[in-house]
Amino acid sequence: MAAPNHHVARGHQVVMPSRATLIALLALFVALGGPAEARKLINGKTIRPGTVASKQIKNRSLTTSDLSSRTISALRAKPTGSVGTAQLLDGSVTLSKLAPASVTGAQVADRSLSGVDLAAETLTANELAPNAVANAELANDAVSNAKLRTSSVTKGKIGSSDVGTEEIIDGDQRAADLGAFAGRTAPADFPSIPSGTCASGDFAVSPIRATTPAQDLSDDLVIVGQPPQFPGDTVTLSGRPAGPGTLRLTACNAGTTEINPEPVAIPYLSIAP
Secondary structure, rough: OOOOOOOOEEEEEEEOOHHHHHHHHHHHHHOOOOOHHHHHHHOOOOOOOOOOOHHHHOOOOOOHHHHOHHHHHHHHOOOOOOOOOHHHHOOOOOOHHHHOOOHHHHHHOOOOOHHOOOOOOOHHHHHHHOOOOHHOOOOOOOOOOOOOOOOOOOOOHOOOOOOOHHOOOOOOOOOOOOOOOOEHHHOOOOOOEEEOEEEEEEEEEOOOOOOOOOOOOOOOEEEOOOOOOOOOOEEEEEEEEOOOEEEEEEEEOOOOOOOOOOOEEEEEEEOOO
C-alpha cells in the first residue's frame, strides 16, 4: 500500500498541510510514544560535553550515586575554622578529642579546678608554684616522716615543748645536746698532791662547737668528767667557772700516798641557771 500523501495537488500547485493538520499529527506522534522513543535516542553519548547547565537539572534530583568519590570527599571536608562554639554540642568534647598538652593554664579559669577534677598523684613538685603549699593546704596529720627531707626540720620548725621523752632516742644524746655548752679544757697540769690534800688550777676551755651568742660560763653550773688517764679511784675532780672561758678545777687525793697526775684535757658540761 502506498504511503499517504499529505500534500494535496491542485493542478500543478502543491498545497502545504494546515496548522490544524500539523497539530493533529504532533498529537498523534505523542500518543504513539514519541517521548519514549526520544529518550532512547538521546543519551550521554549524544549530549555534547559542557552543554547541560544547572537549569537543565531538576532540583534535588541528584544523589550520591551520581557523584564521584572525590567530589563526595570534597563536599564532606570541613573548611578550616568552619566549626565554632555554635556547632559543638554541650558536653560533646571528651579527653580523647584533645591533643596532648593542648590545655594549659591559659585555658583553665582561675580557681575552677577542685580535688575531684584531679587524678590521684597527678600533681608533682614541678606543677606547684614556689611557696604555693602553705599550712592551710595541708590536712591534719598529712605529712609523714617519708615526706620530710633529711635535716629539713630545724629548731625553728619545732614548737615550744613539742619534743618530749618519747621523741628522744635513748642513748643518742651527747653532752653538747644536754647543756648550754660543752667541750674540753686545756691540758690540766696539777702539781704533786700529797695524801689527804687538794690542788686547784685555772684552765682555759674550748667548746665543741661555736655558738651564738658566744660561750660564757660565768654563772653556769659546771660538771666535769674524769678521763681514764687521771689517777685511780682515790682522787676526786670538780670544777666551777673562773671566768667566761675559764674553769677552776680542783683535784683532791683521798688515798694514802702522794700522786702526781699527768697533764690531760678535762671534759666539761655547763648548764645555764
